[in-house]
Amino acid sequence: MKQTLKDLTRKSVFLLMMLLACSGIFAKSKTKWAVNPELPMSVRMCQSEIIRNPEGWMLDFSTKLKWNYCHGLECQAFLDVYDRYGGDYLYKYVKQFADTMINENGRIYGYKKTNYNLDHVNSGKILFRLYEREKDPRYKIAMDTLRAQLASQPRTSDGGFWHKKIYPYQMWLDGIYMGSPFYAQYAATFNEPEDFADVVSQFLIIAKHTYDKKTGLYRHAWDEIKALPWSDLKTGQAPHVWGRALGWYMMAIVDALDFIPENQPGRDKMILILNDLVKILPKYQDQRTGAWYQVVDMPEREGNYLEMSCTPMYAYAIAKGVRKGYLPEKSLSIAQKAYQGILDNFIVVDDKGIVSLTRICGVAGLGGRKPYRDGSFDYYVNEIVRDNDPKGVAPFIMLCLEMER
Template identity: 50%
Template sequence: YPASCWKWHYEHGLVIKAISEVGAASGENRFHGIDQEWIDHFVNEKGEICTYRVSEFNLDQVNPGKLLFPLYHRTGDGRYAAALKLLRSQLRDQPRTPSGGFWHKQIYPHQMWLDGLYMAGPFYAEFAVTFNEPAIFDDLIHQFMLIEQHARDPQTGLLYHAWDEARAQQWANPGTGCSPHFWGRAIGWYVMALVDVLDFLPSEQPHFAKLIDILNHLAHAMTRFQDPASGLWYQIVNFPNRPGNYRESSVSAMLAYGFAKAVRKGWLAPEYLSAAQRAYHGLLENMIRVDARGALTLEGTCSVAGLGGNPYRDGAYEYYIKEPVATNDFKGVGSFILAALEMDRALESNI
């Protein structure tokens, strides 16, 4: 992963955060400073972020900003504070749906995607604590409750990938505004967002318990669709036997991480640690390959999936299953590392 390949991009932010957490957990010098080296590649002396544009109003571009918080706390360097406040300014002006939900991007009007809760939510929560802006919490809780209210399917309890409040998109159900399918990784992003935001949300905050309830209901719904043979989840969660569907690595790693962390924090019952462990072992047995040099490869990650755009993505089943499947994709690798760290913590604490 040479510097020439670095990008201010959500999946790069995810994998660098995961590596830095390995360093914090292990104390190994080889991981020390990777977060600062990466951030300093982009952030100049004025706190400006190379390649980042507020005017794009792209929630994906907020996620790497989480790496700034530990650097600011360690060094007190004003340029890190300036960069954090620059990203905060995007969320202050982010276009919103009539109900107050963040548009996923400027180019996706009136649409909330589950992905966006992870891309902006944990950053937003940590900013509230770091810069003493508690009013953020009400807005942040509203984002989670709003998308859950509209994207949740009453029959399965699963969440659709996205919701178009304007009901203007070809992919949007004319009645509900929801996209057609339950995409595994979108739900994985949402679960990770919940458990990472809850780290910062004061327990006395109104609706704190509501987020715990949302997490529990979604965990219950997802475990019903966990593959009993492998412990993994499918690309389209509720159609395991439909032709073309496949067991997908990133959702399995994300849920392993989210469930295990939530059990450790007391937000989910201990039984969900078993679901997390089954998923993690399923990844080890089915998706990890070791080459002749001893290097690991993670297989089975959907490279990308979205809605709308040009060429237009209609959210049909055939669309999701035909997107390329990648090896060592950062969305899978970063989530897998975070899941592995939670597995270690579970062993250490004898949960």
């Protein structure tokens, strides 16, 4: 008799929880699994997410298999926690996801190169650590597949990657995070130093085209041909500074810098961009909670709200930037204020110790689908808001690791 998806899921939950119980990671009550409140917050959040999503493909509220940037984002955070604290269950969880999505020939389930979707590159970052440990050629083939996409990714006239094939001549801040850290790590890992110039150029091209002189921040996206209703007829820019888009960009800077050689031309300009942003962001930081708003530069506008993906993203980028020497030590207080504000105002812990992060924007974009995403203020503040979205949870885990240092 064929097993249903529900039967398989129940079995996987049972087996996973038995494994974790035997390893002493979780305590078991009469009714449900519990998280030890004495563990570091980064570990507690990982465990809470595994309770909610017993298999990696279930992340991002998924009901079917998909190779999605959110899965890779959160699995990357799990590996970061594993590298710091250990816990084989974390490594096995990520490996199981990779092995579910990549077949014996190294083919990625559901992936199509000719879509030229930068979002699909991000999850490839988890494969570097798996390949280093396992030496499984499937992982290398999958990484090579994603690198081949970048080799032929459509570009703007000045060399910037299109965000997706379906968004021609558009660069989004989101896309810099999706593609460039993987690009930099691949170049460093597989000794392709000639690619670093192109990696750096992606950061500088989009900075030039999305910079908002009025605020000193960066708009969500840029349309080179100014053809879309959301794009400004003079600049091609999107109308607003969306919190998470700017967060993607800041995280991309500090993560890509891990791999870009110090003598690479343009690297210093990336660090300067980061410093300039960190000088400006406190102006828009909520004084009571330390958080930032969904539309960053309009904190007083009715309908705007404090948002829990951009807030941990900024704080993580700042904290890591200080640790790595890109930012002055005094900047750390900005991240510390945000971190404590998250813990005090946006974290909920139930009676079993299971941790939830609240007030996360579920999705936002430009154009594309129906109803049309016009990039207006009303659009951004009326998209779905939910708890435990991986786009907030993963940066929060990474922020926790920085704070726990």
